[in-house]
Amino acid sequence: MLKLTWHDADGVVVRVGVIGCGNVSTKYLKNLIGRPSIRIVACADTDRTRAETLASQYPGMRACNVEELLFASDIDLVLNLTAPAAHFDVSMAVLRAGKHVYSEKPLATTLDDARALVREAEVARLRIGVAPDTFLGAGTQRNIRLLEDGAIGTPISVSAAVLNAGPERFHPHPDFLYQNGAGPLFDIGPYYVTVLTAMLGPVARAAAFAVSGRKEREILTGPRTGERFEVETPTHVTAILQFRHGSTATLTTSFDVVQTGMPNLEIYGVQGTISAPQANSWGGPIFISTGENASFVEVPLSADAEHGYMGMGLVDLAASIVECRPHQASGTRGFHVLEVLTAISESARRGGVLIDVTSTTEEVSTGAV
Numbered sequence: 001m002l003k004l005t006w007h008d009a010d011g012v013v014v015r016v017g018v019i020g021c022g023n024v025s026t027k028y029l030k031n032l033i034g035r036p037s038i039r040i041v042a043c044a045d046t047d048r049t050r051a052e053t054l055a056s057q058y059p060g061m062r063a064c065n066v067e068e069l070l071f072a073s074d075i076d077l078v079l080n081l082t083a084p085a086a087h088f089d090v091s092m093a094v095l096r097a098g099k100h101v102y103s104e105k106p107l108a109t110t111l112d113d114a115r116a117l118v119r120e121a122e123v124a125r126l127r128i129g130v131a132p133d134t135f136l137g138a139g140t141q142r143n144i145r146l147l148e149d150g151a152i153g154t155p156i157s158v159s160a161a162v163l164n165a166g167p168e169r170f171h172p173h174p175d176f177l178y179q180n181g182a183g184p185l186f187d188i189g190p191y192y193v194t195v196l197t198a199m200l201g202p203v204a205r206a207a208a209f210a211v212s213g214r215k216e217r218e219i220l221t222g223p224r225t226g227e228r229f230e231v232e233t234p235t236h237v238t239a240i241l242q243f244r245h246g247s248t249a250t251l252t253t254s255f256d257v258v259q260t261g262m263p264n265l266e267i268y269g270v271q272g273t274i275s276a277p278q279a280n281s282w283g284g285p286i287f288i289s290t291g292e293n294a295s296f297v298e299v300p301l302s303a304d305a306e307h308g309y310m311g312m313g314l315v316d317l318a319a320s321i322v323e324c325r326p327h328q329a330s331g332t333r334g335f336h337v338l339e340v341l342t343a344i345s346e347s348a349r350r351g352g353v354l355i356d357v358t359s360t361t362e363e364v365s366t367g368a369v
Contacts (some may be wrong), residue, residue, distance in 0.1 A: 013039050014100075014318035017069045019090055020081030021045040021054040024104065028079065031309040033058060037318045044069040070097040075129075077321075079314060080104065083176065085188075088113040095128065102129040102314040105190045106341070107334035109181045114338050118331045119198065129317040129327055130334030132191045135198035136316065137282025137308025138301045143267070143274060144199055146299065151288060152269030158196060158249035159266045162188045162278060163257035166235070172222025174227040177255075183233035184253035185210075186341055188280065192251055192265075193337045195279040196241070199267070202360035203340045204244045210234035210348035213256035239344040244360070251344075260335075274299075275293045282308020336361045 005193035014037055018025060021043050032038055040058065044066045045051040051063035069075060070093055078094040080087060080103040088108040094101040095117070107130045108114040121128040134140065147155055162184070167174040177187050197203060212235045219227045236254040243249070264278035272290035277283070284307070287296040301307060313329030320327035336359045 007205075012322045012353060013037060014321055015039050015041050015074055015076045016079055016314070016318070017072065017075040017077075018043040018079045018081060019045070019066055019069060019094075020055075020083075020086075021047070021050040022083075025081050026057070027056055028081065028311045028314075029054075029058060031311045032314065035315050035318075037322050038315060041074055042069050042072060060134070066093075070094060070099070075099060077102065077314075077318060086108055088117065091117050091128065092120060095124055095126055098124070100124070100127040100129075100317070102127075102317055102329075103131070103334075104186065105131045105334070106186065106338050107331060108338070111335075111339055111342055114331075114335050118335055121331055127210070127317055127321060127327060127330035129313055129329045130331060131310075131313055131329065132194050133196050133281055133282065133311070133313030133316075133329045134191055134282050134308065136312050136328060139277055139281060139283045139286060139307065140195050140198055140279075142284070142286055142299060142301050143276055144284075145197060146274060146288065147267070147269075151272065152267065152274055152290060153271030155247050155267055155269045157247060157268045158200070159263065159268070160192050160196065160249055160279065161252040161254075161260075161261060161262050161264060162192065162280075163252065163254045163260045165258050166217060166255035168220050170219050170221055172219070173226060174217070174219060178217060178229065178231045178233060178235070180232045181302065183235055184255045185237045185345060188253050189237075189251070189341050189344070190337055191278075191280040192253070193340045194333065196249055196251070196334065197243075197333070197340075197361055199246070200243045200247055200249070202244050202336055203343075203353055203357045205242050205356050206239055206340060206343040206347055207352050207354045208237055208239035208344040208348040209352050210237040210345075211256075212236070215341060225327050234348060237344065237348055239347070240342070282312075323337070333358055333361050 042062050055061045055063035076098040080090045082090050091101045218238045239251045241249040265276040267274040275287040286299040289296045317327040347355045
């Protein structure tokens with residue numbers, strides 16, 4: 001395990017470097033700067049100009065190249081914000097450089113690569129974490145407590161859906177989200193599978209069907225407005241999941257739906273229903289109905305001023321290193337989520353064949369957890 005020896009006025013601090021200085025980096029950094037136990041000290045990108053631009057916005061943060069950051073003596077943990085296709089290579093390089101790593105979703109693009117990362121972290125006794133971290137937010141945590149307290153009785157099923165007309169409406173470079181290994185399943189699905197497994201435990205098996213609404217898409221915003229590109233992956237996926245304890249869920253992810261009135265997330269128990277916000281949010285509102293004729297009433301969240309933020313999984317990982325405890329947005333959890341998504345994709349490719357999921361959220365150890 002990497003030893004922490006750097007202190008400031010607040011005590012032991014985990015020093016963080018960022019690899020990947022694209023759009024999402026600013027969203028992370030605005031939430032991470034100033035957090036206890038964390039100091040952002042450097043950033044790197046294959047495009048040096050992007051790294052320098054990002055560093056100039058945050059006093060005390062320097063720009064460097066990727067190799068310099070990997071072997072910098074003043075960095076303990078690396079935040080991997082590269083494109084999904086690069087997650088494995090970058091995270092593996094971080095681990096082999098003797099540093100902890102926290103990656104944007106997914107952990108890797110294949111199960112073999114994800115398994116190799118988890119094993120490497122275990123051997124090196126380093127921490128590996130992965131987004132999404134919305135399950136740590138006040139919304140999902142409140143749902144978990146409601147289920148644990150028996151607020152709706154035994155959970156029987158969940159209806160989960162994220163339906164929209166596609167990211168070309170707001171993303172200036174959306175074509176990568178329509179390539180193989182992406183699409184709504186791997187772009188938005190990780191949020192839902194992570195939240196569902198946090199509430200109901202690991203998935204045992206999955207089956208799915210998928211279609212693509214259009215063969216081409218048009219970019220509708222930014223400097224490439226009007227440019228058309230080919231669609232390589234299914235854009236509407238409907239899955240059925242069975243959890244190990246017996247409950248089921250339907251999960252639909254789509255870039256083909258112009259308008260919908262379908263709820264994002266509802267949990268059905270033998271004594272009531274919980275209606276929750278979309279899984280890529282950290283807060284509420286949450287509504288509950290108990291009894292056949294009972295109206296939905298809002299459930300208050302915790303009194304904390306902050307309900308969640310992008311990067312709280314990394315903050316928890318850093319704190320867990322200092323406190324010598326397990327972290328929650330772990331490589332173990334990320335591996336299970338990826339296996340579920342891969343099973344859905346494989347089932348859809350094979351026309352709805354039932355696929356077993358062999359991992360659990362605890363089964364694959366990172367060694368440091």
